[in-house]
Amino acid sequence: MRTKTAALILAVCLLALPAAAQQQPATPSKAQPQTPISQLAWLVGGAWTADASSLGQGKMRIETRYTWSDNSSFIRFNTHFITDRGELKNYDGNLYWDPAKKALAIWYMSASNAITEGPIAIDGDLWQVTFEGEDFENKSATLRVDVLRKTNNQYRWTLTEKQGDAWKQLATLVYDRNPAS
Numbered sequence: 001m002r003t004k005t006a007a008l009i010l011a012v013c014l015l016a017l018p019a020a021a022q023q024q025p026a027t028p029s030k031a032q033p034q035t036p037i038s039q040l041a042w043l044v045g046g047a048w049t050a051d052a053s054s055l056g057q058g059k060m061r062i063e064t065r066y067t068w069s070d071n072s073s074f075i076r077f078n079t080h081f082i083t084d085r086g087e088l089k090n091y092d093g094n095l096y097w098d099p100a101k102k103a104l105a106i107w108y109m110s111a112s113n114a115i116t117e118g119p120i121a122i123d124g125d126l127w128q129v130t131f132e133g134e135d136f137e138n139k140s141a142t143l144r145v146d147v148l149r150k151t152n153n154q155y156r157w158t159l160t161e162k163q164g165d166a167w168k169q170l171a172t173l174v175y176d177r178n179p180a181s
Helices: 002-023 036-043
Strands: 047-051 059-068 075-083 086-098 103-110 115-123 126-134 140-151 154-163 166-178
Touching (some): 059 166, 103 126, 140 166
Antiparallel strands (some): 075 086
């Protein structure tokens, strides 16, 4: 009888081991696999800040933070405008790989619930996003943002508007990373 009881207890314990092992969180690998979104990994960390005083309307600076999603498959970002009247939490979005289109893409929402999305094209240190939106006169327009990495801690952001066959520059900002933020 003791042998049957001991065998039953041992069997229950052995059957429970795989279930207990599955409940333990997986240890993340220190080496992230190279994926298309890895091309934008240099953005992650700290706060990127640009002097926005040239944009008027009491704007002082713009702060953007990039973080990895919990599963490391896309990059989250948020953009806040610091003005003479306080902080405006304007944009939250994602940079991600779109497997259906086999391309990098961006999706974000403004504080006024406007959704913007578009493809990201990368050529060396330059990445471009083309999308439909409103220009500074609140008119519907085809817009493009060019982000040029100057160093791993600085990039130039340029907004242009399609006019005929050309692109008219609307604004340029230089962002510097503050790693302590």
